[in-house]
Amino acid sequence: MRVPQPIPYQGSKRKIAQEILRFFPPSTSRIVEPFAGSAAISIAAAMGKRATNFWINDAHQPLITLWKEIIERPHLISERYGSVWEAQLGKERDYFNEIRCRFNESADPADFLYLLARCVKAGVRFNSKGEFNNSPDNRRKGARPEEMSWRIFTVSKLLKQRALLSSHDYKKVLRACTNEDLVYMDPPYQGVCGTKDNRYVGRFDHDEFCSSLDELVRRNVMFAVSYDGRTGSKFHGVRLPKTLDLTRVEICAGRSTQATLLGRSQTTFESLYISPSLLSYCEQTRCAVASSRELNPMENHKDLFCSIQT
Numbered sequence: 001m002r003v004p005q006p007i008p009y010q011g012s013k014r015k016i017a018q019e020i021l022r023f024f025p026p027s028t029s030r031i032v033e034p035f036a037g038s039a040a041i042s043i044a045a046a047m048g049k050r051a052t053n054f055w056i057n058d059a060h061q062p063l064i065t066l067w068k069e070i071i072e073r074p075h076l077i078s079e080r081y082g083s084v085w086e087a088q089l090g091k092e093r094d095y096f097n098e099i100r101c102r103f104n105e106s107a108d109p110a111d112f113l114y115l116l117a118r119c120v121k122a123g124v125r126f127n128s129k130g131e132f133n134n135s136p137d138n139r140r141k142g143a144r145p146e147e148m149s150w151r152i153f154t155v156s157k158l159l160k161q162r163a164l165l166s167s168h169d170y171k172k173v174l175r176a177c178t179n180e181d182l183v184y185m186d187p188p189y190q191g192v193c194g195t196k197d198n199r200y201v202g203r204f205d206h207d208e209f210c211s212s213l214d215e216l217v218r219r220n221v222m223f224a225v226s227y228d229g230r231t232g233s234k235f236h237g238v239r240l241p242k243t244l245d246l247t248r249v250e251i252c253a254g255r256s257t258q259a260t261l262l263g264r265s266q267t268t269f270e271s272l273y274i275s276p277s278l279l280s281y282c283e284q285t286r287c288a289v290a291s292s293r294e295l296n297p298m299e300n301h302k303d304l305f306c307s308i309q310t
């Protein structure tokens with residue numbers, strides 16, 4: 001099954017979306033992504049008919065404006081992306097800088113889509129003035145207009161009239177979630193958090209996030225969080241505290257390209273933390289957590305190893 005991904009995005013969970021979905025109930029009334037980015041989990045869930053409705057939220061307003069165009073006006077954004085893309089031919093390098101200046105003045109969604117399709121590692125980066133400042137990847141022209149149109153139209157069809165779009169701080173979204181929802185959270189990578197973080201417009205603080213999770217646990221809201229990880233035996237980021245009573249599973253995210261470049265063969269694993277109410281739902285429906293729990297001797301630590309290979 002080919003899953004469309006209209007918004008190229010660094011840190012997208014596109015490649016491991018199916019593995020994450022293994023820990024979700026077979027069907028849910030609403031999937032909420034407070035840190036949506038390219039909304040890889042919502043798209044994969046919509047493709048697999050795993051939820052009826054979706055809430056796509058991200059603190060970055062231009063990203064949500066782009067989402068609105070993709071879902072509600074696919075003809076217009078496809079056409080406009082096509083025009084911006086075609087106009088680059090023969091002058092790709094200078095043209096990227098021109099569009100970047102134009103985007104920083106007008107925040108036009110078609111310009112933003114083109115910048116994401118052409119910039120280094122599809123990374124959203126800002127300077128101290130809050131302007132998008134990533135550079136072009138001069139080996140790529142960005143997805144061709146026909147391919148982009150297919151992605152846009154397919155996603156629009158999947159999410160039209162089923163997705164609520166907003167640009168709030170994640171805490172506001174979490175306060176509005178109920179135990180009818182399933183919340184998937186993929187906050188900014190901890191290595192780039194803090195006051196100097198220029199990759200994201202939203203503010204993110206580890207302790208504040210833990211308090212929000214604690215509150216969700218007390219309200220019995222089902223959730224899963226992608227947080228830390230490891231490459232071989234080297235850990236990245238801070239683990240979520242055991243006091244939250246979450247179950248941690250590891251998902252294999254594939255070979256580390258950096259280790260491969262250095263001549264080592266190492267695999268990267270990403271942690272997925274599962275809330276107590278999601279765990280008990282999974283146990284009742286015997287989805288992935290239940291079977292890895294049976295296989296795993298570390299059950300008492302709430303620290304399960306999941307040997308999923310992507």
Ligand SMILES: C[S@@+](CC[C@H](N)C(=O)[O-])C[C@H]1O[C@@H](n2cnc3c(N)ncnc32)[C@H](O)[C@@H]1O
Nearest residue numbers: 011012013035037038040059169170186202203
């Ligand atoms: C790691 S990315 C999510 C990637 C996403 N899972 C995907 O598949 O593309 C984290 C996202 O959180 C957003 N963000 C950062 N701080 C936020 C906040 N305080 N509230 C809401 N969103 C925030 C960023 O703009 C960014 O898009």
